[in-house]
Amino acid sequence: MTVIAIAERVFGLLSVVAIAVAVATAIALVRGRVPQWLRDDVALPLATAIAATATGGSLLLSEVAGYLPCTLCWYQRIAMYPLVVILGVAAVRGDREVWRTAVPLSAIGALVSIWHILLEQNPAWGGPCDDAAPCTIIWVEELGFLTLPTMALTAFVAISVLSLAARTR
């Protein structure tokens, strides 16, 4: 049992929680019944926590575990890392309009994640595996389906939905 293995499992379980949060919030948004406590007090701090966890997790896995980030991983990082500051400042200031920045950034990150997941599932699209960091390599697979880009996609979707929930009046 290693710390990294435990951390990977924690990230996998957190992703499951993020999926549940995203689905529940999306349903509330569609029905136009976002609870006041979620809208006013929880949505933006939770979105910040998700972005911070994704950022910290990616750095832990690359800098401590030694998993080399591929090109697509970097593109997803570019979309995720600024969200920690953008959402954090918005959470402190109670800025309900942060979705205008957070949703486009998350959407770009989510599109890259989807392409990354497709590459993982179709390795032949990615060509041969060089030693450096092929985008087709699956470093982590938790609970049978949560690979790193899947976790990133979960985070991007949850952040988008929570940012939109904070916007509602």
Added chain:
Amino acid sequence: MATQNPNARAEARRQEKEAKRRAEAKRQRLIYGGVGLLVLLIIVVVAVATVGESDDRIRLSEVAGDPQIEGEPLPAIPESGEDPAVGSPAPVIEGADFEGNPIQVGDSAQVVSFVAHWCPACDAELPEVVAWQDAGGPPEGVDLVMVSTNMDDSRQNWPPQQWLADAGYSGEVLVDDLNASAFQAYGLQATPSWVVIDDDGEVLFRQSGLLDPGQFDELGALAADS
């Protein structure tokens, strides 16, 4: 004075109300934070409880081979143009398979596949190789040999012998060492890579990347015709 008292009372009530609101907001933040920490704690406990012990895992040092390599290393495969290694003598590798049985690469007509167990492209191609092998494989006099290289016991499909066996591969396998010396000697930089060697030990063909299923027979024929 008569007008100040009601104003002062109203101000006091407003301040009291604001203080209550702030206290309530603080209490709610503590509750939400507490719930968040509790969820995180539960997740960590579940993670620790469900991650299995890994001390009994086969380690890389137990699997890696110790192949002896003779001959000049081949240059890297160029990105385009003719391969300068074609026609050159192939490095001769004397090594062993996972059970320690001697395996030799480079001194006879062979189709050699360099694979890494963690490599998704290798994993995608392996069933095609097994199907080719089951259908008869290379022609008489030509051997199919896999070289298990770039091994890493922290990555997927470890150990490689299990990965190959699970895919149904039953042919010869030479196990590379910790430094991927055989892989390096053949001037390779990616997996899967294919090398065809003739009966005199000369390189006829090298390619990195997945082969089309039809190419397996072509490579076999190339080695056989030499």
